[in-house]
Amino acid sequence: MNYPNGLTKKVPAPVKNNTSFANRGMSLETDINETNxxxxxxxxxxxxxKPTPVQIVNVNYPKRSAAxxxxxxxxxxSTxxxxxxxxxxxxxxxxxxxxxKTSFPLANIHEHQIKHMHAIVKHGGISFIIIRFTQLNETYFLSAEHLFTYWENQFNGGRKSVPYADIKQHGFQIPFQYQARVNYLAIIDQLYF
Amino acid sequence: MNYPNGLTKKVPAPVKNNTSFANRGMSLETDINETNxxxxxxxxxxxxxKPTPVQIVNVNYPKRSAAxxxxxxxxxxSTxxxxxxxxxxxxxxxxxxxxxKTSFPLANIHEHQIKHMHAIVKHGGISFIIIRFTQLNETYFLSAEHLFTYWENQFNGGRKSVPYADIKQHGFQIPFQYQARVNYLAIIDQLYF
Structure with missing residues (x-):
């Protein structure tokens, strides 16, 4: 499967890992929030x-202070x-x-998220997953289209995970930058524009 | 101010209010959620x-039941x-x-929301506000660009609200349909495509 502009695997230039490990210890969510x-x-x-969805059952409204x-x-x-x-x-x-260290388990993703991503791609949006191998300190961009292939394969006798080697092959390592710790727009620029 | 495609005020056709009042009593949020x-x-x-943003301070994890x-x-x-x-x-x-019944108070909107809407318009998104006059049972689409004008005017000695008559003039009444109770895409189709 190819990316929209017909690129296969030549962009971006390989990223040298930051060997100072300055980016260790921060969660992926924190890194992405800071990047955003x-x-x-x-x-x-x-x-x-998006905020964590919460079903609110009871609220107290104390006098002179916040609910x-x-x-x-x-x-x-659901998304x-x-x-x-x-x-x-x-x-x-x-x-x-x-x-x-060797694969990304598909159990991390829910069926309704795949369905949502399918709809996004169909209606002209850009959809993907960012996968961090914490032990390896490597973060990858994998397009929704590639994810769909692995997702569907698991129901046809395929693996229940995406091998690390496949992510290296079909995905793109996301460069680490001081201010944009997970600089995924660099990948989007090259793949979609 | 004109809409992107140069339309001023001829679309859509005036909407006859549903006089059965079948749509009374439902909140705007419920109506929009059902429409979506x-x-x-x-x-x-x-x-x-988007889910309501909540700062979670304490969570209990009882055995054999949900957190x-x-x-x-x-x-x-923030958006x-x-x-x-x-x-x-x-x-x-x-x-x-x-x-x-006579105006929409700008106090309903926060400064950071206006800032967010400015950014959306600048980066090529479609941004607007849906305003329901509950007592009149009328729901309007007002583009972000029009909202900005009123927002800024209030800091130059202008009104702190948008008169109902102005919303009728610059906005578009959103048609009520049984399955799409606030059928705002009908307005977007005509204004932006």
């Missing part, structure tokens, strides 16, 4: 993480975690970390 | 309300409530009801 804040502050893109939610439950998200706007395009993605 | 579900089910658009959030607080949203994808375009809007 940097994009916003520099007027490059408007991309936000306190005293009973609530986590709800399953991906991040979306927004970049260069006139709708952007939509999920981000997942794994401690696994 | 209908759009999603019919594969027209992928537009969701319970026992202390949390409402946070102010608008709704966003998504329609016909390759990024869509972003806020929705507000007012009991006022």
């Amino acid at each position: 804040m940097f994009y916003l502050a520099t007027d490059r893109a408007i991309i936000h993480k 306190v939610i005293t009973e609530a439950y986590f709800k399953q998200a 991906t975690d991040y979306n927004g706007l970049y260069r006139n395009k709708y952007i939509d993605f999920e981000a997942k970390e794994t401690n696994n | 579900m209908f759009y999603l089910a019919t594969d027209r658009a992928i537009i969701h309300k 319970v959030i026992t202390e949390a607080y409402f946070k102010q949203a 608008t409530d709704y966003n998504g994808l329609y016909r390759n375009k990024y869509i972003d809007f806020e929705a507000k009801e007012t009991n006022n």
Whole structure:
């Protein structure tokens, strides 16, 4: 499968890992949130993480202070975690970390998220997943189209995970930058524009 | 100010209000959520309300049952409530009801939401506000560009609200349909495509 502009695997230039490990210890979510804040502050893109969906059951309204939610439950998200706007395009993605070193388990993704990503691609949005191999300190961009292939294969006797080697082959390592710790727009620039 | 395709005020055809008042009593949010579900089910658009942002402070993990959030607080949203994808375009809007019959108070909107909407328009998205005059049972689409004008005027000695008559003049009444109770895509189709 090829990327929209017909590129296969020549961009971007291989990223030398930051060997100072300055980016260790931060969660992928924190890194992406900081990256998005940097994009916003520099007027490059408007991309936000959606709030965690919560079913609120009870709220107390104490006098002279803020309302306190005293009973609530986590709800399953029906979409991906991040979306927004970049260069006139709708952007939509999920981000997942794994401690696994040899593959990314598909159990990290839900069926309704795949369905959502299919709809996004169909309606002209850019959809992908950011996968971090925490132990390797490597973060990859894998297009929704590639993810779909692995997702469907698992129901036809295929593996229940995406091998690390395949992610290296079909995905793109996301460069680390001081201010844009997960600089995924660099990949989007090369793949979609 | 004109809409992107140069239309001024001839579309859409005036909407006869549903005099059965079948749509009374439902909140604007409920109506928009149902409309979005209908759009999603019919594969027209992928537009969701963002979850209410909540700062979670305490969570209990009882054995054999779901985690319970026992202390949390409402946070102010930094963006608008709704966003998504329609016909390759990024869509972003806020929705507000007012009991006022003669104007829409600008106090319903926050400064950071206006800033967000400015960024959306600048980067090629479609941004607007849906305003319902609950007492009149009328719901309007007002483009972000028009909203900006009123927003800025208030700091130059202008009114702190948008008169109902101005909304009728510069906005578009959103047709009510049984399955798409706030059929705002009908307005977007005519204004932006």
